[in-house]
Amino acid sequence: MDEFWTIQQAAAALQVHERTIRRWIGDGRLKAVRVARTIRLPRGAVEALAAATNGHEQADHSVGCPGEGNGAMSEEKKDAVVQAGLQDVVAGESSICFIDGERGRLVYRGYDAVELAEHSTFEEVAYLLWYGRLPGRVEFEAFLDSFTGSMELPVETVMILRMFPKAATPMEVLRTAVSSMGHWDPDSGCTRLDACLRKAIRLTERIPLVITAHQRLRHGKEPVHPIPGKSIAYNFLYTLQGTEPDPDWVRAFDVALTLHADHEWNASTFTARVVASTMADMYSGVTAAIGALKGPLHGGANEEVIKMLQQIGGPERAEGWVKDALARKVKIPGFGHRVYRTDDPRAPVLKRYAEMLTRKSGDTRLFETACAVEQVTRDNTRVYPNVDFYSGLCYHAMGIEAELFTPIFAMSRTVGWTAHILEQWTKNRIIRPRAQYTGLTDIRYVPLDERGT
Template sequence: MIAAKGLEDVIAGTSSICDVNGQTGQLIYRGYDIDDLARYATFEEVAYLLWYGKLPNKAEYEQLREQLVANRELPVQVMKLLFDLPPRANPMHLLRTVVSALALYDPDAGDNSPDANLRKAIRLTARIPTIITSIERIRSGELPLKNNPELSHAANYLYTLKGTIPDELSVRAMDVALILQADHEFNASTFTARVITSTLSDMYSAVVGAIGALAGPLHGGANERVMRMLIDIGEPSRAEDYVKGLLMQKQRVMGFGHRVYKTEDPRAKHLKRLSRELGERQGNLKWYLISEKVEEVMLREKGLYCNVDFYSASVQYMLGIPIDMFTPLFASSRIVGWTAHIMEQMADNRLIRPRAEYVGARDLPWVPMEERE
């Protein structure tokens, strides 16, 4: 028996949802290259693709969009809970708590049939953005906004966060950010969801577990730390010395390197382009230029490419998303991947029960309590 710390490079199962090729830097959702999805798809189309295994036709797309719109509002009791929770608590902890509470008001909560799980996946995908934007508005002393049924998933997300109808570029940037983070094979939170599902627990329990895993700083939160670093740098002219200073102190520069990718992260270039476009639209390229300089120094000094977290930081910041809401936004994207994996696990289940290599003591003699030191 050979123990693989962190299950690194262990093939823990099969999946037809997502393929990550770390050697070539390719990411595929259900057979479609992420580059094509980032260029042409909407988040609703990608959600349909991950859940159903194919791209929707026009009628299927409209039906899913209507289902998402119809399920955006929270149960009255859950909205009341949001007002009763401490507003300055960690947003991921609030999200975890409120998603758990949603299960209490879902008639399908304990039904693990394929149809019920699809209904729950749609409800969760529709309602998690409502939870997130409500948390932000409540803690800012404002009332949550009613969802706008005329707006797409991405547009409504920005509208309920900021209270204004977003422009076309902002909507596209939000769509792409959600698409790029929708799934990534057996990452820590997705694997957590599959482990919980393998016990034949329900979808809500698996999603709450996944949110808990994403709340950990080794999985979620990297782009929050990237943005705080960019703010600390302040100006493009300071970027090189700042990064070199971190490297000299053997400190990690967030947003670089990846456990799987040995080359460029295929998601990063799309966010880099959007960071530049948003900066140009706003007449302020500072965050893009600082990011570009940090990227240049890290590639030259360490041979490391940036990952999805790096440019997503400036994109989300320029979209007006508070820094501590970056990880909840990640969850609102990854929910379609989590639920797709939950349904796949449920369809061909075997309890996930790995072994551990024991490295402790053996053959110790029993010592009566009065004789113990």
């Protein structure tokens, strides 16, 4: 007896159309393997599904059946396996970032990201991601000098920021402002590598200033000019709050920026690479990436964590809240990850800084609640806190409004986005995947007057 069946055999056994079998493979209901370049399904799994459905799940007539004007699909399309959300699909090669999901490691250009966060700086990591190596002292000093020339926003950008309605969210403003800044970039229209690197530097330096200038304007305050020679972390806090930032805040913020600098081919980075593959300019790629990050399934989780902790109200209420959420199958913000099968290596680092910052502020209740939520969740599930669970607590302890958490994500990830855009251009081929068609074909056109009402 054959151990594996073809799609055609499985469809016959289950009394469904072959396209339904492919859909079930795509959504994980049936596991498929490749045997001699063809798709095969374990016979036992097919028979088990047949017994479970007991013939009640019939052919999906919404996609049509043979003999009903569908037309034939090519053999290439028949063998396609759809991976919903491109789960575990390797879509290309990159030397920028590596995630070991089983061991819980994050690597930037060969260096452990946690080690970089603890011992390096965000600016040095930016150099590493863009140039592929760490700089020497003279190189790094010259690199830092290049940031100084980009530290002021174009006058036109500030004028645009003043025009936004109060209802505009910080992410909406950031998306539009970044798109407009391309018009006033001195290297606009130039595609040489040195020009594109200068664009990456300007974007990395100016996006924080867009965020802080708009936040001050919407609260009736004038933008604050950054201080040349200071770090991006320092100037973000300074231009946001208008006062000399606490050194511990600056250090913690720099660590958070470093840990968010890149994360392989996530949704926003993949978006940036797709746009770059069309040979669109760098500002288009970053604008598109911001648009992807704006979606709640990608960005915004750390903001939801703060809301959740405030709703719980204290560590003594954490156990009841978590168990109730689990019973109702409600997703707990800040937990779980598509790639990591163990602890997100960034979370413990940010947890330490969150503890330090909240103790320094004198208000540890949210942090204690977070620790209680983490413990109860660990005791009752196999999911772990991700980078979002403690990052928001760090920002909250610095007095940063929750609505800025996702824009902060964008300002740090700009380094990664631009590095991936540059890498995409080095060996470019337009990214153009295929889709498994599930609709009808060869339907005869009926004139409008003959279709009735």
